[in-house]
Structure formats: structure tokens, C-alpha cells
Amino acid sequence: MQQIDVLQEKVRGLPDAPGVYLFRDGRGHVLYIGKALSLKKRVSSYFTEAPDVPERSQIRIMMEQVADLEFIITANELEALILESNLIKSHKPRYNIALKDDKHYPFLKLDLKEPFPWVQVVRRIKDDGALYYGPYVPTTAMWDVLALVNKTIPLRKCRSIEGRRLCLEYHLGRCAGPCEGLIDGPAYGELVDQARLLLEGKDQDLTQRLAKQMRQAAEALQFEQAAKYRDQIASLRQVFERQRIISPRGENQDIFGLAAEGGEAQIQLFLIRRGRLIGRETFTFELKAETAGDLLSSLIKQFYLGARDIPQEILLSHPLEDAPLITAWLDSRANRRVQLLVPRRGRKVRLVQLAMTNAQEALALSLRSSQSRAQALKELQEVLDLPAPPRRIEAYDISNISGTLAVGSQVVWEDGKPKKSAYKRYKIKTVQGPDDFAMLAEVVRRRLNKAEEMPLPDLILLDGGRGQLNAALGVVRELGLHSLPMVSLAKEEELVFQPSRSTPIALPERSRARQLLQQIRDESHRFAITYHRALRGKSAIRSLLDDVPGIGAKRRRALLTQFGSLRRLREASIEELRHAAGISESLATTIHDVVGAVSV
The missing domain is CATH 3.30.420.340 (UvrC, RNAse H endonuclease domain)
Structure with a gap:
């Protein structure tokens, strides 16, 4: 009773100011995080009695567990929204809407400050001045783009070119050989420009550029170089022809379509870049007391929290209550104007309907699966004579x-x-x-x-x-x-x-x-x-590495941690072995030769 009095005293003392509030249970775990234009009015509403409707009953279940309250005052509601998003990502409260997988979508990074830039895969964006492309949804879309870059543009693949020699990538025509000075800075810069056009989705500009270079090479009787440009153009056309053309106007758009039923919601996201559908993702949520707008609002804040590639238009199937605030936040993240639209007619509304149709199909499939699972558990209860279905x-x-x-x-x-x-x-x-x-x-x-x-x-x-x-x-x-x-x-x-x-x-x-x-x-x-195979693989590596002079317990442990299986160790390059165990190139070469002689 004393604890309840202390909590209510805290609520009465809340300031009439914007900020973020956190509800905690008796063990200190965060149950819910919210933002408010007025902390006093918003938090007080949780303690107000209301008719027994589903929304209030869900809130009542949560409030029965609340034992403490924290709040953070912010300068304005926009700061509160940013802080709320970061805290939700950090604490993952039970009663907040959250992406189930909490996945970090991959980006492709191109650091122009390096003398010979290369395209690398990263999961987090750093404020280091490099160019980041993404996020790619699903992840396979990123690997497709990276494969296309590697196939058509011979940038280096090594993490470092210092002390390197020509490798297999050069002999396969996938690297221009900057490690041994086979290409100068300006020529390599041309390759980087090509990669930027490709990563930015400007395939037509890149194709025209390559076609011009092909003609110039042919006129100069450099037929081998002209053939390389021809093959690049063919590869680009082959890939981009497989992508579905959504808009002939070439817009960049993200489209969110939501369907909800039976305590579950499905959201389909279509990613359109330069008029092409390049990716699609499905998000599944368990509904508590949220409206469709609440759900979309929470998803958008979490999805774009770490994303730099925010399109000019975001089309939604349902309106957001705090749309102006989220728009201002997206503008600040993108450093330009971003539109949140709920289209009512024309081509854009048909795109949203397409996303909603896919969401409804995914929801129907999920609900059918849920019913099937419930029937299986009920049948188990009856067959095994259990007191209840075994959850x-x-x-x-x-x-x-x-x-x-x-x-x-x-x-x-x-x-x-x-x-x-x-x-x-x-x-x-x-x-x-x-x-x-x-x-x-x-x-x-x-x-x-x-x-x-x-x-x-x-x-x-x-x-x-x-x-x-x-x-x-x-x-x-x-x-x-x-x-x-x-x-x-x-x-x-x-x-x-x-x-x-x-x-x-x-x-x-x-x-x-x-x-x-x-x-x-x-x-x-x-x-x-x-698990057993993983241990067998580590045991095989340990036994094998025992016979290599210069590999002690510390280095053996580093190699085990990095590769984990004999097959992965066999596939590792000499540079990867050096990096993993902190050893010389000659010792890495010895390991490479010893392991390579063993069949897997």
C-alpha cells in the first residue's frame, strides 16, 4: 500500500512539460516507455478509471504490475520522440510494440576517404563520412546488389592492400590490382563512380556511361576493353530487367500496408527505388490495445531509427495521429523533406492497396496456422489426458x-x-x-x-x-x-x-x-x-593445428573461435588466417597448406 502511495505521489508531482516516461515493475524491469507533450496529463490518464473496454483492460493488466515510474524532460515533443525510440530499442519493454527479430538490416558502405575504396557489408552506420546504401530488405537483396557490383566493377575485395600480392580475384577479372600498382588513382576513381551509380540505382546513367566508353574503346581499336564494357552492360540489363517496374516516373517510395484480425497484425513493406520494386518485408505483431495508426507509428520510428536511405515519399494504409511530429523527425534524419501520405485516389492508392492485399494474405495464412496449432495442442491434451493444452x-x-x-x-x-x-x-x-x-x-x-x-x-x-x-x-x-x-x-x-x-x-x-x-x-x-558436429569440427581443427609449429594454445583458440569448423578453416584465405590469429604471412601460409591437404 505504501508503494502505491509513493507511485501516486510521483504522478501528482509530474511536470506539465514534454518528455519520456518509463513504467517499471517490482524487479526494476521496464514494462513500457512512452512520450508525451505533457508528462503530467499523459501519465495521469493511466490511473483514471474508464469503462471496461478491451483497450482499458489491457492497460489495467499492465498497470497492475507497475511499481515505479521514471521520467525524462525534453525540450520539445520531437526530442521526446527521438529519445522514446532510442530507449525502446535499448530496453525492449514488454508492453511496447517492437520488431520481433530486432534485426539490424545490412548496409553497403563505400568509404571515399580511402585511396582505393571498396564496397563492404556493415550492420551499423557510423558518423564517419563514408557513403552508406540501404537498408536492404530482405537481406538477399543486398547480396544480389553486392554480387552485381563485384561481377561488373573490378574494385578491390581485400580489407587492406598493404603488403598484398595479386590474388585469385585479379586473375578472375574481379579486381583491377591496385595492390601492385596495376591501376592508378584516376582510373580507379572511374570505377568508384560506376559503383556509386549502381548503388544509387542509377542503372540507366551507368549503362549510358559504359556504352559511351565501349564506343570510345572500339574507335581506339581497344577491342578487348570494349568487350569488357559490353559484358558489363549485358550483366546490368539482365539483373534490372528482373526487377518489377512499379512506376515509370522513377520515384523512391516506401509503402506500408496493414491488416489486423484476431489479436494479430501483419504489415507489408514494399521498397521502391527509381520506380523499381527492390525489396519486400513482412512484420508480424501481437495486438494488445493499439490502433492501426499506433502500430504503424511505432514501426516507422523503429525501422527508420538506424536508416539513412529514407525515401522522399512514405505511403501508408492508415493515418498516424502524430504524423506531423514523425514527419519532422524524418526530415531531420534525411536532411531533406519527407512526405508521409495516406493516398485516397490515383496510382498511389493502388500501390497501398497492393501492400494491404499482401498483408491480408499473410494474415490469413498466419491465422490458419494459429488455428491448426491450437487444434494440435487441444488434441494432445485429449490424447495424453492432460489438464489443459500444453502451451x-x-x-x-x-x-x-x-x-x-x-x-x-x-x-x-x-x-x-x-x-x-x-x-x-x-x-x-x-x-x-x-x-x-x-x-x-x-x-x-x-x-x-x-x-x-x-x-x-x-x-x-x-x-x-x-x-x-x-x-x-x-x-x-x-x-x-x-x-x-x-x-x-x-x-x-x-x-x-x-x-x-x-x-x-x-x-x-x-x-x-x-x-x-x-x-x-x-x-x-x-x-x-x-552442436555435436560443431564440437567435432573444433576437435578436428585442434588436433590438426597441434602439428603446426608456432601455433600455441592462444592462437589455436583464436582460430577455433573465428572459424569453428574444418571446412570454414579450409575456405579461409591467408589474409583471413593472419587477421584471426595475429600471425605472420609465412605461418598463415603454412596453416593454409596443412589444412588444404586434408579432405573434408
């Missing part, structure tokens, strides 16, 4: 070769979907020799000993038959968790074993429950095998 299922498997490099896996599925952030890997510590039952018992024991740190599952699934089930069952009884549901699923016949049944259950082949159990079991097996 959280944990599956375990063991992988080893005759007891060596033995590992265990734990995968977690919630509401019929994998929760990869909760996956865990175990190195077997207490079992010597090939005893899969004892290894499984160790893994289950180590997991259940941490029951206070993570919630117990509604169902444990083991990869195997009656033997695996009995091994884990002994651990459960030892720890006094007699009511914890547990089953095993045997391969081939796909029989389900339960502790309370003497005969296994044979689920129909088309049973959703069977398909779900198979999917989870196979995922636990895949996760265990992947």
Missing part, C-alpha cells in the same frame, strides 16, 4: 559417437511454435562411455534443478522409447515432480510412450498432434546434432 513443451535429445563429445539439447515450443531464445545446449559432464540413458538423465536433472529460474513445462518430450522415458522418469521422481507430464516418441513407428500406460499410443498419421510431436522431436534432434 509450453520442452524436448530433449542426446548426440555422441561411442560416448565421445557427448552433448544434449533442449528445445522449447510455446503455443505450438519454437521459442529459439529458450533453446539450450549441454555438454555431458558426469557420464563416461556410451550410455545414452544416463546422459539423458543428466540433462533432464540439470534442467529441472533450475526450476526456480525458468517455468516448468506443461509437457516434456523425449526422443526415444521406453528406456529414455524411464531414465528421465527416475529424475522426475527423485526431485519430487511426480505430476510433471512426460512422454517419449520413438522413431520409425512413431509410437508415443507414457509413464501411466503399459502399451504405447499409435497416433494416426494425419493426426495434428502426431505431426506436432514429430516436428518438435526432429527439432531437438537437429539441434543436438548441430
Whole structure:
């Protein structure tokens, strides 16, 4: 009661000024971050009683957990918006709308301050004066562009050219050889200009430029050089002809279309550059108490927080309540005018409708999948006689070769979907020799000993038959968790074993429950095998590197950390080996030769 009084006292003392507020729970975790033109009025509204409508009920659930309040005053509402976006990205509060993957979209960087610039992939933008192109959505779009640049423009590929010699890239015609002075600064600058035109989407300008150079080379009887220009032009046309022409006017636009139903929302983003559709991304959100405008507003702020390539027009399917404020923020980030539009007629509204149609299709597919998952969990409840559908299922498997490099896996599925952030890997510590039952018992024991740190599952699934089930069952009884549901699923016949049944259950082949159990079991097996192979690869490298003079424990550890597998080590260049282990070129060459002689 005293804590509630302290919180209400804080609310009454809030200033009537713009700023950002943070709600925290009893453990200090941030639950929600918001901005306000008036902190006093906005925060006070959360403590005001209102009719029991869905929006208020969701807020009430959050407010029941709020134990503390912080606020930061800003000079104006625009500063509050910028601070709110950065804090949400940093804290990832539970009740804020957030991009599920929190992914850093890739950019291509061209640093003109270097004597011989090159195109490199980066995930974060720095204020270093270099040119950044992107973000590329999806990531495959970036790799396509980079492949085109590398194929048509012979810029250097090495991180550094100091002390380098001509490599394979030069002999393949993909590098002009600046490391050995085979191209001077002005000629290399022409290649950089070509790369800039390509990265900026000015393919027609680049094609015309190359065509002119091809004619000049032909007139000068430099037929080999003219043929190279001809091949460049052909490659450019081949790639750009595959891109769909959206607008003959050649605008740069981002288009957001939203569809929402049944507690879920899907947003489709189309990226159009110079009139071409170059990328598309789908965002999925769980709806709480947000309107369509709230959702779009939050997505736009997060998406453009780290992006430099903000187009002149952003077309939206729904209006934003704080559109003028977001527009001002986008203007400041782009250093030019950016328009936020909700078109009502003409060609632009048809583009938004196209994005909305794709969002509706994605939503319908997701909802069908959600219903199928719910049916599978309900069927599992009935077949296994569980008190409720098993929302959280944990599956375990063991992988080893005759007891060596033995590992265990734990995968977690919630509401019929994998929760990869909760996956865990175990190195077997207490079992010597090939005893899969004892290894499984160790893994289950180590997991259940941490029951206070993570919630117990509604169902444990083991990869195997009656033997695996009995091994884990002994651990459960030892720890006094007699009511914890547990089953095993045997391969081939796909029989389900339960502790309370003497005969296994044979689920129909088309049973959703069977398909779900198979999917989870196979995922636990895949996760265990992947970990085991990684350890085998590191073990093979360690054994191999033991025979190389000059490679001690520290350098061996650096190579293991950097490459992780024999195949990756084999594919590494001498320069990459030098950089990873901090060794001389001669020692890197020795490693390269030793590893290259081993078959993978």
C-alpha cells in the first residue's frame, strides 16, 4: 500500500512539460516507455478509471504490475520522440510494440576517404563520412546488389592492400590490382563512380556511361576493353530487367500496408527505388490495445531509427495521429523533406492497396496456422489426458559417437511454435562411455534443478522409447515432480510412450498432434546434432593445428573461435588466417597448406 502511495505521489508531482516516461515493475524491469507533450496529463490518464473496454483492460493488466515510474524532460515533443525510440530499442519493454527479430538490416558502405575504396557489408552506420546504401530488405537483396557490383566493377575485395600480392580475384577479372600498382588513382576513381551509380540505382546513367566508353574503346581499336564494357552492360540489363517496374516516373517510395484480425497484425513493406520494386518485408505483431495508426507509428520510428536511405515519399494504409511530429523527425534524419501520405485516389492508392492485399494474405495464412496449432495442442491434451493444452513443451535429445563429445539439447515450443531464445545446449559432464540413458538423465536433472529460474513445462518430450522415458522418469521422481507430464516418441513407428500406460499410443498419421510431436522431436534432434558436429569440427581443427609449429594454445583458440569448423578453416584465405590469429604471412601460409591437404 505504501508503494502505491509513493507511485501516486510521483504522478501528482509530474511536470506539465514534454518528455519520456518509463513504467517499471517490482524487479526494476521496464514494462513500457512512452512520450508525451505533457508528462503530467499523459501519465495521469493511466490511473483514471474508464469503462471496461478491451483497450482499458489491457492497460489495467499492465498497470497492475507497475511499481515505479521514471521520467525524462525534453525540450520539445520531437526530442521526446527521438529519445522514446532510442530507449525502446535499448530496453525492449514488454508492453511496447517492437520488431520481433530486432534485426539490424545490412548496409553497403563505400568509404571515399580511402585511396582505393571498396564496397563492404556493415550492420551499423557510423558518423564517419563514408557513403552508406540501404537498408536492404530482405537481406538477399543486398547480396544480389553486392554480387552485381563485384561481377561488373573490378574494385578491390581485400580489407587492406598493404603488403598484398595479386590474388585469385585479379586473375578472375574481379579486381583491377591496385595492390601492385596495376591501376592508378584516376582510373580507379572511374570505377568508384560506376559503383556509386549502381548503388544509387542509377542503372540507366551507368549503362549510358559504359556504352559511351565501349564506343570510345572500339574507335581506339581497344577491342578487348570494349568487350569488357559490353559484358558489363549485358550483366546490368539482365539483373534490372528482373526487377518489377512499379512506376515509370522513377520515384523512391516506401509503402506500408496493414491488416489486423484476431489479436494479430501483419504489415507489408514494399521498397521502391527509381520506380523499381527492390525489396519486400513482412512484420508480424501481437495486438494488445493499439490502433492501426499506433502500430504503424511505432514501426516507422523503429525501422527508420538506424536508416539513412529514407525515401522522399512514405505511403501508408492508415493515418498516424502524430504524423506531423514523425514527419519532422524524418526530415531531420534525411536532411531533406519527407512526405508521409495516406493516398485516397490515383496510382498511389493502388500501390497501398497492393501492400494491404499482401498483408491480408499473410494474415490469413498466419491465422490458419494459429488455428491448426491450437487444434494440435487441444488434441494432445485429449490424447495424453492432460489438464489443459500444453502451451509450453520442452524436448530433449542426446548426440555422441561411442560416448565421445557427448552433448544434449533442449528445445522449447510455446503455443505450438519454437521459442529459439529458450533453446539450450549441454555438454555431458558426469557420464563416461556410451550410455545414452544416463546422459539423458543428466540433462533432464540439470534442467529441472533450475526450476526456480525458468517455468516448468506443461509437457516434456523425449526422443526415444521406453528406456529414455524411464531414465528421465527416475529424475522426475527423485526431485519430487511426480505430476510433471512426460512422454517419449520413438522413431520409425512413431509410437508415443507414457509413464501411466503399459502399451504405447499409435497416433494416426494425419493426426495434428502426431505431426506436432514429430516436428518438435526432429527439432531437438537437429539441434543436438548441430552442436555435436560443431564440437567435432573444433576437435578436428585442434588436433590438426597441434602439428603446426608456432601455433600455441592462444592462437589455436583464436582460430577455433573465428572459424569453428574444418571446412570454414579450409575456405579461409591467408589474409583471413593472419587477421584471426595475429600471425605472420609465412605461418598463415603454412596453416593454409596443412589444412588444404586434408579432405573434408
